Amino acid sequence: MTKVAAHGMPVRHDEWKPVNPQLDSVIRKYIDEARRTVSDSTGNSATLTGGALVLVGLGLILAIGSGNPVLAIALVVVLALGGMAYTGMKSPPLKVDQLRILRSLGGPGNLPAGYLVHPLAWRAGLPEYLAGIPERRIRIAVELCRTHPGAINDLLRMVERAEWFVAENKPGNDFTEAGREAEILRIATQTAEEHVLRVAAMASAAGSGKKGKKKKK
Numbered sequence: 001m002t003k004v005a006a007h008g009m010p011v012r013h014d015e016w017k018p019v020n021p022q023l024d025s026v027i028r029k030y031i032d033e034a035r036r037t038v039s040d041s042t043g044n045s046a047t048l049t050g051g052a053l054v055l056v057g058l059g060l061i062l063a064i065g066s067g068n069p070v071l072a073i074a075l076v077v078v079l080a081l082g083g084m085a086y087t088g089m090k091s092p093p094l095k096v097d098q099l100r101i102l103r104s105l106g107g108p109g110n111l112p113a114g115y116l117v118h119p120l121a122w123r124a125g126l127p128e129y130l131a132g133i134p135e136r137r138i139r140i141a142v143e144l145c146r147t148h149p150g151a152i153n154d155l156l157r158m159v160e161r162a163e164w165f166v167a168e169n170k171p172g173n174d175f176t177e178a179g180r181e182a183e184i185l186r187i188a189t190q191t192a193e194e195h196v197l198r199v200a201a202m203a204s205a206a207g208s209g210k211k212g213k214k215k216k217k
């Protein structure tokens with residue numbers, strides 16, 4: 001069954017994960033953009049500008065009062081460095097809104113089902129997206145994510161429907177928690193297989209239709 005890696009990401013028993021370099025590149029791009037946005041907005045530029053003006057004014061006063069502009073400049077530089085160090089220590093840590101990283105793609109739930117076990121998805125808001133979803137549902141979804149042709153949210157909804165079916169109809173003879181999970185997995189697996197067949201049939205029909213149109217031309 002499903003294992004959990006040290007960082008919380010589920011790992012399938014066969015350790016499979018999807019390989020899609022194009023999508024991986026897009027996800028990395030959005031992760032980097034989110035971090036850059038937070039980095040650029042960290043700190044208050046107005047405060048820094050005001051502090052700089054105060055230091056310049058102080059430097060002019062010291063230069064005029066002491067008659068030693070070199071000493072005044074050195075003192076201003078020391079004060080500026082000290083202020084920057086203090087600001088760096090007091091600034092809150094960078095925090096990316098994880099659920100907004102993939103908003104252009106519709107959120108992490110719109111990733112292909114296989115990305116439920118992909119490290120990049122777990123860096124791009126998937127843990128936050130899955131917050132509140134029962135662990136059993138996630139475990140079963142992980143078992144089915146390799147073959148499910150839809151998105152992560154489609155897969156989770158399918159497993160949820162299987163949970164409701166088992167709760168209402170009580171199939172099987174094992175009513176322990178493990179037995180109920182096995183029944184949910186069985187029902188969800190059947191549904192996923194039917195879904196795969198429907199998708200394949202639709203794709204085949206669409207392909208046949210295109211060939212027919214080309215022949216008529």
